[in-house]
Amino acid sequence: MGIYERKQREKKQRRQEILHAARKVFSKKGYNTATIEEIALEAELSPGTLYLYFKNKEELHTFLSIEILKRLADEIQKVVKEDISVEQKIERFRDVFIEVYDYDSNILINLFHLQSGETLQNLSEEVLKQIKIHSIMAHGAIIDVVRQGIEQGIFIDEHPAALADILWATYSGIVLWVDSKRLLNDEKDFVRSTLKTAFKVILKGIKKN
Amino acid sequence: MGIYERKQREKKQRRQEILHAARKVFSKKGYNTATIEEIALEAELSPGTLYLYFKNKEELHTFLSIEILKRLADEIQKVVKEDISVEQKIERFRDVFIEVYDYDSNILINLFHLQSGETLQNLSEEVLKQIKIHSIMAHGAIIDVVRQGIEQGIFIDEHPAALADILWATYSGIVLWVDSKRLLNDEKDFVRSTLKTAFKVILKGIKKN
Amino acid sequence: MGIYERKQREKKQRRQEILHAARKVFSKKGYNTATIEEIALEAELSPGTLYLYFKNKEELHTFLSIEILKRLADEIQKVVKEDISVEQKIERFRDVFIEVYDYDSNILINLFHLQSGETLQNLSEEVLKQIKIHSIMAHGAIIDVVRQGIEQGIFIDEHPAALADILWATYSGIVLWVDSKRLLNDEKDFVRSTLKTAFKVILKGIKKN
Amino acid sequence: MGIYERKQREKKQRRQEILHAARKVFSKKGYNTATIEEIALEAELSPGTLYLYFKNKEELHTFLSIEILKRLADEIQKVVKEDISVEQKIERFRDVFIEVYDYDSNILINLFHLQSGETLQNLSEEVLKQIKIHSIMAHGAIIDVVRQGIEQGIFIDEHPAALADILWATYSGIVLWVDSKRLLNDEKDFVRSTLKTAFKVILKGIKKN
DNA sequence: TATGAATGAGGTTTCATTCAT
DNA sequence: TATGAATGAAACCTCATTCAT
Numbered sequence: 001m002g003i004y005e006r007k008q009r010e011k012k013q014r015r016q017e018i019l020h021a022a023r024k025v026f027s028k029k030g031y032n033t034a035t036i037e038e039i040a041l042e043a044e045l046s047p048g049t050l051y052l053y054f055k056n057k058e059e060l061h062t063f064l065s066i067e068i069l070k071r072l073a074d075e076i077q078k079v080v081k082e083d084i085s086v087e088q089k090i091e092r093f094r095d096v097f098i099e100v101y102d103y104d105s106n107i108l109i110n111l112f113h114l115q116s117g118e119t120l121q122n123l124s125e126e127v128l129k130q131i132k133i134h135s136i137m138a139h140g141a142i143i144d145v146v147r148q149g150i151e152q153g154i155f156i157d158e159h160p161a162a163l164a165d166i167l168w169a170t171y172s173g174i175v176l177w178v179d180s181k182r183l184l185n186d187e188k189d190f191v192r193s194t195l196k197t198a199f200k201v202i203l204k205g206i207k208k209n
Numbered sequence: 210m211g212i213y214e215r216k217q218r219e220k221k222q223r224r225q226e227i228l229h230a231a232r233k234v235f236s237k238k239g240y241n242t243a244t245i246e247e248i249a250l251e252a253e254l255s256p257g258t259l260y261l262y263f264k265n266k267e268e269l270h271t272f273l274s275i276e277i278l279k280r281l282a283d284e285i286q287k288v289v290k291e292d293i294s295v296e297q298k299i300e301r302f303r304d305v306f307i308e309v310y311d312y313d314s315n316i317l318i319n320l321f322h323l324q325s326g327e328t329l330q331n332l333s334e335e336v337l338k339q340i341k342i343h344s345i346m347a348h349g350a351i352i353d354v355v356r357q358g359i360e361q362g363i364f365i366d367e368h369p370a371a372l373a374d375i376l377w378a379t380y381s382g383i384v385l386w387v388d389s390k391r392l393l394n395d396e397k398d399f400v401r402s403t404l405k406t407a408f409k410v411i412l413k414g415i416k417k418n
Numbered sequence: 419m420g421i422y423e424r425k426q427r428e429k430k431q432r433r434q435e436i437l438h439a440a441r442k443v444f445s446k447k448g449y450n451t452a453t454i455e456e457i458a459l460e461a462e463l464s465p466g467t468l469y470l471y472f473k474n475k476e477e478l479h480t481f482l483s484i485e486i487l488k489r490l491a492d493e494i495q496k497v498v499k500e501d502i503s504v505e506q507k508i509e510r511f512r513d514v515f516i517e518v519y520d521y522d523s524n525i526l527i528n529l530f531h532l533q534s535g536e537t538l539q540n541l542s543e544e545v546l547k548q549i550k551i552h553s554i555m556a557h558g559a560i561i562d563v564v565r566q567g568i569e570q571g572i573f574i575d576e577h578p579a580a581l582a583d584i585l586w587a588t589y590s591g592i593v594l595w596v597d598s599k600r601l602l603n604d605e606k607d608f609v610r611s612t613l614k615t616a617f618k619v620i621l622k623g624i625k626k627n
Numbered sequence: 628m629g630i631y632e633r634k635q636r637e638k639k640q641r642r643q644e645i646l647h648a649a650r651k652v653f654s655k656k657g658y659n660t661a662t663i664e665e666i667a668l669e670a671e672l673s674p675g676t677l678y679l680y681f682k683n684k685e686e687l688h689t690f691l692s693i694e695i696l697k698r699l700a701d702e703i704q705k706v707v708k709e710d711i712s713v714e715q716k717i718e719r720f721r722d723v724f725i726e727v728y729d730y731d732s733n734i735l736i737n738l739f740h741l742q743s744g745e746t747l748q749n750l751s752e753e754v755l756k757q758i759k760i761h762s763i764m765a766h767g768a769i770i771d772v773v774r775q776g777i778e779q780g781i782f783i784d785e786h787p788a789a790l791a792d793i794l795w796a797t798y799s800g801i802v803l804w805v806d807s808k809r810l811l812n813d814e815k816d817f818v819r820s821t822l823k824t825a826f827k828v829i830l831k832g833i834k835k836n
Numbered sequence: 837t838a839t840g841a842a843t844g845a846g847g848t849t850t851c852a853t854t855c856a857t
Numbered sequence: 858t859a860t861g862a863a864t865g866a867a868a869c870c871t872c873a874t875t876c877a878t
Contacts (some may be wrong), residue, residue: 007840011841014841032241035867035868035869036868036869036870037868037869045842045843046842046843046844047843047844047869047870048842048843048844048845048870048871048872049841049842049843051869051870051871052841052842056869056870057868057869057870156410156413158406158410159406162402162403162406163406163410165383165386165403165407166379166383166403166406166407166410168382168386169379169382169383169385169386169403169407170375170378170379170382170407171382172382172385172386173377173378173379173380173381173382173383173385173386174374174375174378174382176378176381176382176385177374177377177378177381177382193371194371194374194375194378197367197368197371197372197375198374198375198378198379200414201365201367201372201375201411201414201415202410202411202414203414204365204413204414204415205409205410205411205412205413205414205415206410206413206414220858244850244851244852245851245852245853246851246852249861254859254860255859255860255861256851256852256853256860256861257853257854257855257859257860257861257862258858258859258860258861260852260853260854261858261859265852265853266851266852266853425861429862432862450659453846453847453848454847454848454849455847455848463863463864464863464864464865465848465849465864465865466849466850466851466863466864466865466866467862467863467864469848469849469850470862470863474848474849475847475848475849574828574831576824576828577824580820580821580824581824581828583801583804583821583825584797584801584821584824584825584828586800586804587797587800587801587803587804587821587825588793588796588797588800588825589800590800590803590804591795591796591797591798591799591800591801591803591804592792592793592796592800594796594799594800594803595792595795595796595799595800611789612789612792612793612796615785615786615789615790615793616792616793616796616797618785618832619783619785619790619793619829619832619833620828620829620832621832622783622831622832622833623827623828623829623830623831623832623833624828624831624832638837662871662872662873663872663873663874664872664873667840672838672839673838673839673840674839674840674872674873674874675838675839675840675841675874675875675876676837676838676839676840678873678874678875679837679838683873683874684872684873684874
């Protein structure tokens with residue numbers, strides 16, 4: 001391996017280290033309360049160094065959000081192509097949600113926060129575009145599956161986008177809600193079991209008869 | 210009416226004016242971006258005066274959240290006492306959610322944000338207690354209804370709390386999700402219709418056969 | 419005097435105090451080396467307070483420059499209206515230059531710096547407009563006098579604007595040059611005498627025969 | 628040519644390349660806005676390398692100023708030795724000024740800036756000495772010519788240094804002033820013509836009767 | 837000699853909160 | 858009770874300079 005390649009790899013790794021530290025701090029403190037200094041401390045780097053890898057605080061944060069949104073969208077799209085029944089696909093969606101939740105529950109929560117209110121209004125055009133693209137991809141894939149189910153006479157005859165919304169919203173709602181319950185009640189995490197029940201219920205609900 | 214009482218009433222009214230202004234500004238800007246000065250301007254008062262009525266910015270904001278949470282809990286509890294079937298009660302929940310959403314959608318969204326991550330960690334004991342009480346009340350009431358349904362052999366035999374979570378989470382999830390879609394896609398608000406479909410699906414899903 | 423008026427006057431005075439402190443610090447250190455903190459210290463105020471009176475560091479600095487430029491332009495325009503010969507007017511210009519130099523030699527030097535290179539490129543449209551207006555006013559007035567002189571057959575037949583440029587440039591050049599000599603050689607200030615000689619020479623130079 | 632000599636020559640050339648790049652960037656951006664990184668980029672070197680050839684940013688910048696100041700002083704001194712009349716010498720000064728202005732107008736402007744206020748105060752003793760030497764040389768040469776003219780009964784009987792100041796100041800003043808006019812009014816460069824008129828006027832002004 | 841990633845001091849600016857009036 | 862000018866801590870970010878390779 002040449003010097004250039006090693007440098008490139010090291011650079012990439014450093015970037016990952018920063019992202020890792022940022023994920024940790026943003027998760028613990030939230031966007032506004034987290035400070036660059038703290039992230040730098042966590043990454044065992046100086047604040048200035050972070051700016052060699054990311055333009056500013058927001059870009060660093062948004063990068064994490066887009067990353068997980070992209071992951072979610074990718075996995076969902078894979079499901080669509082699988083050679084299984086629509087019912088199984090819905091169940092697979094649930095698994096994908098759980099996997100992504102397991103990968104990084106905190107940033108996922110931030111993502112859902114990002115998607116509404118305050119933060120959304122201050123993002124750059126480029127970032128908004130990225131978010132839109134991945135959101136549309138993920139949502140579109142779900143809609144496709146729902147539509148298939150309706151066409152095959154398996155699902156009830158509701159507007160596909162509405163049913164897709166329900167699936168997505170249930171997912172994000174459960175993540176946020178159960179997360180807040182955990183914080184409020186110090187109960188242990190039971191996102192997974194709740195999600196399973198939720199999808200069982202919904203699957204039953206959207207099936208004909 | 211004596212002087213003391215009139216003073217008390219004026220004080221209460223002034224408090225309401227501040228809350229009204231704060232609601233408006235927080236809704237428009239979000240917690241972090243909103244400034245005390247702006248709220249004071251909106252309330253046609255000076256910044257200093259706000260501190261005669263509220264300890265600090267956060268308490269002011271949290272008060273608004275608790276207010277709407279309390280309203281939600283109250284309405285839900287009323288539903289439980291109504292002399293209607295469990296299925297009708299579930300439908301009434303949906304209506305309550307919609308009513309509260311209509312009352313102040315933005316603060317409601319803030320509430321759900323409040324319930325997780327960043328903000329929650331910095332709240333005073335007293336405020337946390339308040340949130341807990343109302344949350345438990347609201348959630349408990351829903352659980353009761355679900356339990357009744359299970360006992361009456363109408364609903365499927367899942368853990369009542371889990372089903373209640375699903376209802377609640379679906380509600381908050383749809384509010385957040387649809388809100389974010391509105392911001393991203395400039396589509397008009399269709400929270401209401403999505404919520405209706407969602408509850409229809411879920412009601413079907415939680416009913417036996 | 420009512421409370422409102424007193425407050426207004428105090429506010430104006432505070433503004434003047436800040437300007438005074440800023441003048442002092444900018445003069446001593448130059449724009450880039452001067453810090454807001456130092457100006458605040460000099461004004462016996464906290465850094466934050468300065469931002470209640472001026473939008474930012476640049477506006478504070480530019481205000482001082484425009485102020486002196488305006489003063490210069492006003493005085494020059496007055497000269498034009500005086501009922502004296504063109505030769506006497508040129509001599510009065512010299513006196514105005516000296517007066518303004520005496521009023522605040524350091525900011526005047528900053529002004530000439532401001533008018534070229536680096537700084538000029540980063541100013542806001544509004545500020546540039548102000549500078550343009552006053553510059554044009556001052557320069558235009560000088561041109562008028564020179565033109566009169568030419569028309570009356572007193573001055574040589576050169577382009578009036580060019581002769582005006584020479585007067586102005588000589589003025590600013592002497593201010594800058596003598597200032598730099600002072601710093602380099604620790605000689606005492608002899609701007610006044612040099613200016614007088616300069617104008618004597620130039621007046622002789624621009625007169626016919 | 629030995630290895631040592633070649634190395635020396637390469638070193639010198641590298642130094643020149645850096646100076647060339649620095650001249651370009653400083654001219655475009657001004658001292659404070661220009662960054663070492665940008666200069667390094669322009670020189671196709673890394674930032675660290677610049678520090679092998681120059682102690683720091685300021686020295687790099689000052690070197691450029693001294694260079695042009697030296698050039699100015701040298702040319703002026705040559706004029707003194709020429710076998711022409713004092714009047715012709717004054718005219719030659721004008722040409723020298725124009726030549727140097729043409730060589731690098733921007734750094735020249737920086738030089739005049741350097742000579743006063745902000746920057747001057749932070750220079751090292753060595754650099755200040757250099758500037759003084761060249762300034763005195765140039766100025767002294769001009770004074771000599773003026774003195775000759777007075778002794779020959781050609782120029783008016785003013786203090787030679789004062790007349791020399793006027794010449795120098797007019798020159799630098801016109802350069803700065805016309806430069807600023809160019810920036811403010813987007814007029815095309817007419818330094819040359821203005822300078823010519825200026826020297827004609829002054830020459831007439833300093834000549835007896 | 838050359839690199840360029842890393843440093844970290846230091847600057848500007850914001851804004852919740854206080855307190856004299 | 859009401860004011861609003863003043864505070865000052867703390868955040869983000871830049872960039873000249875260093876140093877291990």
